[in-house]
Amino acid sequence: MKTLLLTGFEPFLSFTINPTMKIVEKLDGQTIGEYQIVGKTMTVDFARSGKQLLEFIREIKPDAVVSLGLAGGRTKITPERVAINVKDGDADNEGHKPLDEPIQMDGPAAYMSTLPIREMVYKLNESGFPATISNTAGTYLCNNVMYEALHYVQINNLSIPSGFIHIPASHELAIEHGNVASWSHNDLLESISICLSALSK
Numbered sequence: 001m002k003t004l005l006l007t008g009f010e011p012f013l014s015f016t017i018n019p020t021m022k023i024v025e026k027l028d029g030q031t032i033g034e035y036q037i038v039g040k041t042m043t044v045d046f047a048r049s050g051k052q053l054l055e056f057i058r059e060i061k062p063d064a065v066v067s068l069g070l071a072g073g074r075t076k077i078t079p080e081r082v083a084i085n086v087k088d089g090d091a092d093n094e095g096h097k098p099l100d101e102p103i104q105m106d107g108p109a110a111y112m113s114t115l116p117i118r119e120m121v122y123k124l125n126e127s128g129f130p131a132t133i134s135n136t137a138g139t140y141l142c143n144n145v146m147y148e149a150l151h152y153v154q155i156n157n158l159s160i161p162s163g164f165i166h167i168p169a170s171h172e173l174a175i176e177h178g179n180v181a182s183w184s185h186n187d188l189l190e191s192i193s194i195c196l197s198a199l200s201k
């Protein structure tokens with residue numbers, strides 16, 4: 001049995017709940033296709049989150065890495081195509097607010113996801129879930145951890161698929177937050193399970 005590291009994030013900015021946290025807690029220990037899932041939650045902290053993810057990778061030695069993040073306002077499940085070497089944007093949970101900084105000083109401008117993102121979108125659509133490939137993961141923590149994982153895999157010559165999926169808000173967030181598109185937790189959970197099933201033959 002292969003191992004898949006599935007990460008989510010703690011709440012951040014004005015979002016008091018992060019549905020990705022609930023998904024990784026729910027899927028932790030479950031088997032989807034060829035993979036047994038290890039679910040972990042990360043902080044929203046420019047100084048720590050990347051390091052945390054690399055520590056999980058070194059400790060768990062997964063055969064695949066899928067990270068999840070909340071994209072409040074998006075309407076669909078969006079596997080990300082690319083991570084860019086930029087840190088910029090809103091303050092993280094520690095109050096750090098980087099401006100136009102590189103993630104890795106000598107790293108390449110970008111890394112492409114090595115997850116089967118097109119298959120994920122096809123499978124989701126076939127199952128009745130709205131999904132599309134996203135061409136930007138932003139410059140906040142989600143882009144940051146996607147870049148760090150792909151960089152680590154590259155410099156260590158590992159051949160493990162790695163990438164990131166953004167999800168819309170959940171209904172409980174929409175109730176609290178007001179004007180934001182939302183999905184039920186069950187649909188979010190099922191959609192991510194479908195994405196993960198695309199990693200197996």
Ligand code: PCA
Pocket residue numbers: 009012018020044068069070071137138140141142143
């Ligand atoms: N979403 C943020 C960071 C944490 C999360 O769940 C992002 O899109 O960068």
